[in-house]
Amino acid sequence: NILFGSAVAWVALMCRPFLVMICVLVQAIALLAPPEAFDVDVLQTKSAGGGYRSVGGAWIRVCLLLASQCGLWACVLLTRAGWQGLLLGSVASVTHAFFRIRPKTEVIKEMLGLKKGQ
Secondary structure, X not given: OHHHHHHHHHHHHHOOHXXXXXXXXXXXXXXXOXXXXXXXXXXXXXXXXXXXXXXXXXXXXXHHHHHHHHHHHHHHHHOHHHHHHHHHHHHHHHHHHHHOOOXXXXXXXXXXXXXXXX
């Protein structure tokens, strides 16, 4: 999540802010809108039987989420700023892992082979 988030933030800041905002907005609508908003009826052609056919809201939500995720990943993987953001997130993650300080009691318990729950 850190890598993807940093890459998307970097792309949004550097080169494609409107595209990233649209993808995030579509994803927010798909996740936060009430289920009734996605229940629609589609008019069929005469060769398909004519009339209206109901389309489930779950399918529309999945399609919106898939489209927004594909858009965000395309922004990350197809732009130079996206790759820079991935690199920046990787450096931040590795730096955090190397410089994290654990309490001495936890280190001593680990060295003695004792688990926290005992």
